[in-house]
Amino acid sequence: MTPSTFAFLTEIVKTRSGGIIGPDQGYMLETRLAPLLKRESLADLDALAARLKAPRADALAQEMTELLTTNESSFFRDTRPFEHLRALLPEMHKARPAGQPLRIWSAACSTGQEAYSIAIILAELGEADASFKARRVEILGTDITTAVLARARAGVFSQFEVQRGMPIRTLMKRFVQEDTRWRIRPEVAAPCRFENFNLLGDPRRLGRFDVVFCRNVLIYFDVPTKARVLGGIAQILAPDGALYLGAAETAMGVTQALVPKPGERGVYGLAGSAEPARLRA
Ligand SMILES: C[S@@+](CC[C@H](N)C(=O)[O-])C[C@H]1O[C@@H](n2cnc3c(N)ncnc32)[C@H](O)[C@@H]1O
Structure with missing residues (x-):
């Protein structure tokens, strides 16, 4: 070449x-x-x-x-963001009027492990709390790559994929085995929807989100592109919403629209918005 x-x-x-x-x-x-x-x-x-x-x-x-996109993903990748989300969602549920759906965006979702990890947390929270179970929750997974979206929609994973990051009890409870592969149970997958979206585009057409996971994609962008993407996310994030970035990513020095949540690495909120009292450090 x-x-x-x-x-x-x-x-x-x-x-x-x-x-x-x-x-x-x-x-x-x-x-x-x-x-x-x-x-x-x-x-x-x-x-x-x-x-x-x-x-x-x-x-x-x-x-x-x-x-030429890199589509590496795994269930409950890095663990901590998902534990943070597990604590955050009930707070958001209490803070919102009944009937208002909680909306979660897995931006750059690849083959869907991130969206389904969130769906599993929702299932667990719903089983522990009937009021949370009654809350409508939408998980939108988006990606630029058509092939990975098809896999995400199918919700079928190899033995290798489900072994990475998922406790065996969760696997047995939330998936059905089909030969050597594992299909996410339809009732767990129900809140998830997958569609094509380029992060270079305007995310306002996707609506407002309470939670955004935008993980392990900004690392491939230059600083002006990171600023553009994060600026777009800031526009669609709820005032008390949370943005999760990947372990090697930061919004610091890239945009002033987002600030780290106190005491948490990789979790951001809108600059100048009030934190719900119980989540303050
Ligand atoms: C490494 S994967 C991250 C998957 C998941 N978020 C995680 O952390 O496990 C990065 C994904 O970003 C997608 N991607 C790259 N550029 C994109 C863009 N401009 N818009 C939307 N998705 C993009 C790729 O197709 C790929 O599936």
Whole structure:
């Protein structure tokens, strides 16, 4: 691949998804795009670049971009955010009028483990408290990558995937085994819906959210793109809402619209909004 091909292909990815591919990641293009080259009968990445410069290459450019996203995920990833959420949701439930749904957004949800981890917490909270069970809760999972959304909607996971991060009792209770795979029980999955959404777009069309998980995606963006995405999230977050970022991510120094919740790493609220008393450190 020539340097100009590398620059051309990585610019397409940055424009379409925000993802930055560094000069040391040429191998990633070679390996992830090999099946695409084969299918399109293209000799190499230079030939792909030439094809993408021709008219009507939009679908191919999008497919290439999606192939270059990293979709790693696991159930209850990093544990702590989910324990924080488990304590937060009953507080939010009490603070809201009956009949108002609690809305949770798993932005960049990949194959759905994050959304379903939240759904499992909801099921557990509902079993412990009939009043919470009566609360309508919506979980929206979104991603830019069509293939992972299809997997998220299917709600079926391999033995390897369910073994990562999930207690065995939770697995047995919340999933049904189908040969070597595990399907999330429909009643647990019921609050979850999955749709395509590009974080570079305007999230206001998705409505207002009480909780946003936007984890392990900002790491792929440059600072202006992080600021744009976080600014958008600040616009749709409820005044007492919570934003969860990944362990290697921060909003500090990126936007002033979001501030860390006292005493918690990786959990943010809107700048200048009052904290519910019981959640103050
Ligand atoms: C590493 S996964 C994170 C999954 C999950 N949030 C977690 O922490 O386990 C990153 C996801 O971000 C998605 N993604 C990348 N750029 C995106 C964009 N501009 N808009 C929406 N999703 C994007 C990728 O398709 C990928 O599924």
